[in-house]
Amino acid sequence: xxxxxxxxxxxxxxxxxxxxxxxxxxxxxxxxxxxxxxxxxxxxxxxxxxxxxxxxxxxxxxxxxxxxxxxxxxxxxxxxxxxxxxxxxxxxxxxxxxxxxxxxxxxxxxxxxxxxxxxxxxxxxxxxxxxxxxxxxxxxxxxxxxxxxxxxxxxxxxxxxxxxxxxxxxxxxxxxxxxxxxxxxxxxxxxxxxxxxxxxxxxxxxxxxxxxxxxxxxxxxxxxxxxxxxxxxxxxxxxxxxxxxxxxxx
Numbered sequence: 001x002x003x004x005x006x007x008x009x010x011x012x013x014x015x016x017x018x019x020x021x022x023x024x025x026x027x028x029x030x031x032x033x034x035x036x037x038x039x040x041x042x043x044x045x046x047x048x049x050x051x052x053x054x055x056x057x058x059x060x061x062x063x064x065x066x067x068x069x070x071x072x073x074x075x076x077x078x079x080x081x082x083x084x085x086x087x088x089x090x091x092x093x094x095x096x097x098x099x100x101x102x103x104x105x106x107x108x109x110x111x112x113x114x115x116x117x118x119x120x121x122x123x124x125x126x127x128x129x130x131x132x133x134x135x136x137x138x139x140x141x142x143x144x145x146x147x148x149x150x151x152x153x154x155x156x157x158x159x160x161x162x163x164x165x166x167x168x169x170x171x172x173x174x175x176x177x178x179x180x181x182x183x184x185x186x187x188x189x190x191x192x193x194x195x196x197x198x199x200x201x202x203x204x205x206x207x208x209x210x211x212x213x214x215x216x217x218x219x220x221x222x223x224x225x226x227x228x229x230x231x232x233x234x235x236x237x238x239x240x241x242x243x244x245x246x247x248x249x250x
Contacts, residue, residue, distance in 0.1 A: 016095070017096055021065065021097070024097075028065050029065075032170075034066060034183045034184065034185055035182070035183070035184045036184075036187075037185075037186045038187035039066070039187055040068070041190065042068050042187055042190075043158060043160075044069060046157075046158075047122065047124055047127075047158075048126045049117075049121065049128075049129065049159045049160065050063060050128040050129075051129060051148050051159050051160070052128060052130055052161075052163070052164055052216065053130070053132065053141055053162070053220055054132050054135040054136060054164075055135055055136055055139065056135060056168045056170060058167055058170050059130070059135070059167050060073055060075065060097075061097060062167055062185060063185070064098055067187075069126055070125070070126065071127070071128045072099070072120050072128070073098065073127065073128040073129060074099070074116065074117065074129065075101060075102065076102070077102060079091070079099065080094060080095070080101040081101075102116060110250050114147050114150060114250065117147075121151060122155055127157075129147070129148060131209060131216075133228070133229055134230075136222075136225075136229060137173060139222065140223045141213070141216065141217055141223070141224055142225045142228060142229035143213065143226065144209040144212060145249040145250050146202075146205040146248055146250050147250040148209055149196070149204070149205040149212070150199050150205055150250065152193045152194075153193060153198065153205065153208065154199045160187055160188060160190050160191070161188035161215035162185065162186065162219070163184075163185075163216055163218075163219025164185060165183065165184035165186070166181060166183040166184055167183055169183075188215050188216075188218070191211060191212060191215060193211065193212070202248055206248070228249055
């Protein structure tokens with residue numbers, strides 16, 4: 001593989017995933033002794049979306065290790081494109097834990113990420129994502145983006161809300177090495193969002209997303225931010241336009 005090559009997305013985790021998960025899972029549980037509840041609620045087969053709050057970089061390691069079945073998730077492409085030994089280690093690690101490379105951004109890039117998630121779900125696999133879009137730096141729970149609803153309504157996948165508590169203490173922003181701190185992973189009851197309508201309906205996507213975020217909030221008890229986790233619109237006209245006709249965030 002070329003040093004700057006990005007692995008083609010897999011619809012299911014590769015064989016290394018099972019080996020890494022088999023080694024890391026008991027080791028992490030021994031060291032961190034996480035409190036995991038509701039794991040029995042996660043469907044054992046078929047497409048399922050694990051929709052979680054996002055507090056720390058380690059969330060994408062915690063969820064696959066806590067989940068009762070293999071899980072894939074999207075990760076920023078730069079984790080796969082580094083050079084030298086560090087780049088190889090990063091690429092190997094993220095591929096091994098089920099990560100799929102994606103370019104972060106809006107518009108076509110956001111849709112490409114959702115299409116990769118759809119591919120994973122249509123293979124009958126479990127797919128984890130963060131409806132907030134990026135991690136919360138202040139511990140509050142931000143408004144969900146509607147991509148999670150689009151995926152669920154498009155593929156028919158059930159959505160299992162996931163509440164993470166304490167992961168921000170394992171590796172705070174700016175910290176390079178993880179610390180041993182108590183962590184909780186709560187899986188909620190699966191949600192069938194199909195009653196909200198078709199994936200082509202913006203109202204259905206918004207209602208389904210709000211239901212999912214309410215379920216996550218019930219698991220974490222976080223303070224609600226009542227806003228998207230992003231920089232506010234710049235300029236008077238941009239702020240006014242966003243208030244009068246808010247655009248959909250996916």
